[in-house]
Amino acid sequence: MDSRSKEPLFHLTKRGAIPKGKAMAIRVLAVVLALIVCAVITGLTTGINPLEVYSSIVSGAFGSSRKTWITLQDVSILLIISLALTIAFRMRFWNIGGEGQVLMGGLGSAACMICLGDKVPGPLLMLLMLISSVALGALWGFIPALCKALWNTNETLSTLMMNYIATQLVLFYTIRWEVPKGSGKIGIINQDSHAGWLPQIFGSKYLLPIIVAVIVTVFTYVYIKYTKHGYEVRVVGESPKTSVYVGINLKKVFIRTMILSGALCGLVGLLLVGGINHTLTATISDGRGFTAVLVSWMAQFNPFAMIITSFIIVFMDRGAGEIATRFDLNQSFGDILTGIILFFIIGCEFFINYQIHFRKKDRDHKEA
Amino acid sequence: MEPGTAAVSMRGISKSFDTKKANTGVDFDLYKGEIVSLLGENGSGKTTLMNMLAGIYFPDEGQIFVDGREVKISSPAQASQLGIGMVHQHFKLVDVFTAWENIVLGAEEKYDVPAAKAKIREICDLYGFVVDPDKKIYNMTVSEKQTVEIVKIIYRGAQILILDEPTAVLTPQECERLFEVMRNMKKDGKSIVIITHKLNEVMEISDRVVVLRQGQNAGQLETAKTSAQEMTDMMVGHAVTLDIERPEPVNPKKRLVISGINVTDAEGVKKVKNVSFYMNSGEILGIAGISGSGQKELLEAIAGIQKVDSGSVTYIDENGKETELIGMHPQDIRDLGVALSFVPEDRLGMGLVGNMDISENMMLRTFGESHKWFTDRDRPRKVAENVVDVLEVSTPGLDTPVRRLSGGNIQKILVGREISSDPKVLLTAYAVRGLDINSSYKIYDLINGQKKKGVAVLFVGEDLDVLMQISDKIMVLCDGEVSDIVDAQKVTKNDIGLLMTSMS
Numbered sequence: 001m002d003s004r005s006k007e008p009l010f011h012l013t014k015r016g017a018i019p020k021g022k023a024m025a026i027r028v029l030a031v032v033l034a035l036i037v038c039a040v041i042t043g044l045t046t047g048i049n050p051l052e053v054y055s056s057i058v059s060g061a062f063g064s065s066r067k068t069w070i071t072l073q074d075v076s077i078l079l080i081i082s083l084a085l086t087i088a089f090r091m092r093f094w095n096i097g098g099e100g101q102v103l104m105g106g107l108g109s110a111a112c113m114i115c116l117g118d119k120v121p122g123p124l125l126m127l128l129m130l131i132s133s134v135a136l137g138a139l140w141g142f143i144p145a146l147c148k149a150l151w152n153t154n155e156t157l158s159t160l161m162m163n164y165i166a167t168q169l170v171l172f173y174t175i176r177w178e179v180p181k182g183s184g185k186i187g188i189i190n191q192d193s194h195a196g197w198l199p200q201i202f203g204s205k206y207l208l209p210i211i212v213a214v215i216v217t218v219f220t221y222v223y224i225k226y227t228k229h230g231y232e233v234r235v236v237g238e239s240p241k242t243s244v245y246v247g248i249n250l251k252k253v254f255i256r257t258m259i260l261s262g263a264l265c266g267l268v269g270l271l272l273v274g275g276i277n278h279t280l281t282a283t284i285s286d287g288r289g290f291t292a293v294l295v296s297w298m299a300q301f302n303p304f305a306m307i308i309t310s311f312i313i314v315f316m317d318r319g320a321g322e323i324a325t326r327f328d329l330n331q332s333f334g335d336i337l338t339g340i341i342l343f344f345i346i347g348c349e350f351f352i353n354y355q356i357h358f359r360k361k362d363r364d365h366k367e368a
Numbered sequence: 369m370e371p372g373t374a375a376v377s378m379r380g381i382s383k384s385f386d387t388k389k390a391n392t393g394v395d396f397d398l399y400k401g402e403i404v405s406l407l408g409e410n411g412s413g414k415t416t417l418m419n420m421l422a423g424i425y426f427p428d429e430g431q432i433f434v435d436g437r438e439v440k441i442s443s444p445a446q447a448s449q450l451g452i453g454m455v456h457q458h459f460k461l462v463d464v465f466t467a468w469e470n471i472v473l474g475a476e477e478k479y480d481v482p483a484a485k486a487k488i489r490e491i492c493d494l495y496g497f498v499v500d501p502d503k504k505i506y507n508m509t510v511s512e513k514q515t516v517e518i519v520k521i522i523y524r525g526a527q528i529l530i531l532d533e534p535t536a537v538l539t540p541q542e543c544e545r546l547f548e549v550m551r552n553m554k555k556d557g558k559s560i561v562i563i564t565h566k567l568n569e570v571m572e573i574s575d576r577v578v579v580l581r582q583g584q585n586a587g588q589l590e591t592a593k594t595s596a597q598e599m600t601d602m603m604v605g606h607a608v609t610l611d612i613e614r615p616e617p618v619n620p621k622k623r624l625v626i627s628g629i630n631v632t633d634a635e636g637v638k639k640v641k642n643v644s645f646y647m648n649s650g651e652i653l654g655i656a657g658i659s660g661s662g663q664k665e666l667l668e669a670i671a672g673i674q675k676v677d678s679g680s681v682t683y684i685d686e687n688g689k690e691t692e693l694i695g696m697h698p699q700d701i702r703d704l705g706v707a708l709s710f711v712p713e714d715r716l717g718m719g720l721v722g723n724m725d726i727s728e729n730m731m732l733r734t735f736g737e738s739h740k741w742f743t744d745r746d747r748p749r750k751v752a753e754n755v756v757d758v759l760e761v762s763t764p765g766l767d768t769p770v771r772r773l774s775g776g777n778i779q780k781i782l783v784g785r786e787i788s789s790d791p792k793v794l795l796t797a798y799a800v801r802g803l804d805i806n807s808s809y810k811i812y813d814l815i816n817g818q819k820k821k822g823v824a825v826l827f828v829g830e831d832l833d834v835l836m837q838i839s840d841k842i843m844v845l846c847d848g849e850v851s852d853i854v855d856a857q858k859v860t861k862n863d864i865g866l867l868m869t870s871m872s
Contacts, residue, residue: 013385228742
């Protein structure tokens with residue numbers, strides 16, 4: 001190899017601070033490029049007009065007022081889980097046990113509804129549901145945190161394992177509480193009495209999760225940015241050595257933060273069982289405990305940016321369902337499109353952090 | 369000078385990072401068989417310039433000639449082919465591999481183990497290196513690791529060696545050995561660039577000095593015809609005094625009595641062995657020792673961060689009231705007025721949080737005192753403003769994450785924060801590590817200011833010249849034990865060097 005060879009075709013340099021507008025422009029460009037690539041792929045593989053596909057994605061999410069409400073409700077649920085995980089993520093504690101924590105919350109609510117539904121008055125029942133779902137979610141966060149604090153176990157593995165335990169527990173109780181016997185399902189709980197069904201707000205059954213999501217978003221933002229606890233979380237996450245140096249008790253912060261993270265996931269379990277589905281299945285969380293990891297990372301742990309990222313995910317998901325039925329494709333095609341769009345959105349962060357310099361055209365080259 | 373005659377010529381080199389100009393139109397020449405010191409303050413672009421020669425960065429503008437031919441160096445591998453090798457400040461070795469494995473690694477040839485080892489021995493014999501090829505890196509001292517790095521680049525056929533602050537981590541004796549090796553390499557026709565802050569080393573080892581200031585050529589000098597004062601003035605751009613003042617201690621009283629401290633680290637290694645001493649108010653007690661001789665553990669034990677096996681630390685306040693510090697929470701020890709400012713090798717690893725801004729870093733010590741739930745943001749901001757103002761921290765603003773600042777500025781923030789708490793005892797380790805002359809003197813002034821206020825100062829230092837100038841007494845540690853406590857005005861550098869390495 002000739003070491004006197006030309007300047008490299010391009011080289012990368014890390015950017016310092018990039019103006020917010022420019023970063024935004026890069027992201028918008030990424031989405032536009034993603035849509036173009038999706039259009040080409042749609043055209044080539046299915047022969048369907050991509051614009052029709054896009055319009056049906058939009059109508060899948062916002063086609064009717066009911067669809068719009070459900071979209072917003074789904075965004076809220078995903079958002080709350082993402083926020084819950086974010087609190088742990090800021091501590092560099094990789095809580096991928098959102099799924100299990102949500103399930104445990106749901107189990108807590110369902111247990112109260114089934115066992116106490118006709119025994120205690122409505123408001124008290126709801127209070128008990130709240131307490132038990134939050135407590136069980138918190139417990140599922142507490143256990144991995146305790147293991148980490150005591151024996152420095154890997155939290156990624158332990159939170160993941162806790163998911164399987166939660167799933168199996170729910171399956172166990174599904175069989176115990178199945179209605180009718182032998183169906184393998186719990187069915188709608190308290191269908192006649194509506195005991196333990198969370199109240200409708202302003203006559204809308206969709207509004208409650210949305211309101212909770214708004215509150216949790218603001219709470220998370222304030223908690224991380226302005227409270228002492230949040231400050232400790234950030235110090236521990238950024239530099240464990242520094243936190244020891246200033247006398248922060250790492251173990252305490254691990255445990256406290258994971259209890260909060262798990263509790264918020266447990267709250268989602270309450271919303272799903274008591275407010276939305278009125279039943280409990282092992283798939284009630286529908287993988288959102290994992291999707292939330294993506295939502296949180298994509299938003300770079302910024303609670304307000306998470307509103308947008310969780311919206312993108314839910315919007316694409318609902319749209320995918322719509323095109324699957326409308327064009328007789330299956331759900332997978334929507335997932336392909338979602339994958340392409342996410343690839344571009346995540347990939348564009350590279351161009352926000354790094355700048356590419358191409359080789360300057362050199363004169364001798366042109367003459368040759 | 370014609371570029372053709374030099375081993376390396378750099379002409380009109382410019383390099384910017386984002387909007388910051390690291391180098392602007394720099395010229396640099398290196399001839400065969402000479403040792404050149406590259407001198408400059410922190411952030412003057414020395415390392416950046418050399419990184420471009422080593423293929424780590426690519427210049428925005430300018431030309432590089434090796435043996436008179438223009439070259440484009442776009443990767444370290446290409447630099448290596450051109451015979452250029454660099455030893456970085458932070459070693460790039462695989463800890464779990466042996467010396468020879470690290471040396472051979474990536475050298476793009478089939479590994480013939482006996483031949484490789486023979487070649488390594490040959491290099492060692494030729495230049496006087498002492499390396500055990502089969503020793504694992506994690507078992508090595510800093511000096512041994514550095515030797516491996518140098519052998520590594522010579523193994524790859526380097527004719528041009530760049531050493532980035534090689535002496536920062538060495539004892540005087542180790543430095544001497546390194547200089548000996550450098551002289552041998554020079555005799556063999558190799559060209560060496562040494563980046564350093566220490567003027568006495570520049571005088572001792574180099575033939576020529578190239579000075580950079582704010583990314584530009586500030587001039588070059590023949591070592592034989594210059595003085596430390598001239599070099600400093602050129603580096604800083606205006607005249608500076610090189611003497612560190614040593615005010616007489618006023619009314620010293622016992623402030624901290626340490627007796628029989630023993631510390632064992634997580635791996636079960638005894639780090640501090642039966643250390644006893646006391647600190648007086650208004651005095652600076654210097655601590656000398658090879659890095660890793662127990663300085664860190666000792667300071668941490670006093671600050672309450674490190675568990676001790678046995679021993680006691682007694683704090684005596686102005687009224688003679690005694691308090692036992694062992695077993696107290698670090699925050700409570702701080703509240704008594706015992707401040708610890710430890711500047712670790714990686715600067716940010718302990719004491720500061722890189723991604724947080726200056727105000728938030730000021731808060732690290734005091735956030736616990738504010739209201740019940742929320743952090744107080746106004747007071748740290750005022751402290752930050754004050755520190756930035758008094759210590760002349762150069763920063764775009766108080767909201768800039770500290771990791772974006774240069775090393776010197778980061779250090780000023782750390783030391784500034786510790787001093788801002790108005791301590792009675794100040795424990796400071798490596799406060800000027802890697803700092804340029806101007807910033808170092810600012811820090812010395814600060815520490816002396818504390819001394820005059822009656823603070824008992826513990827100063828762990830690396831540069832023995834400085835240690836001997838600033839301290840009233842010097843305690844020398846060797847392998848966790850106190851070798852001796854000496855009067856700083858009566859001891860010689862050589863004595864301290866001996867005390868550091870052996871129990872005489």
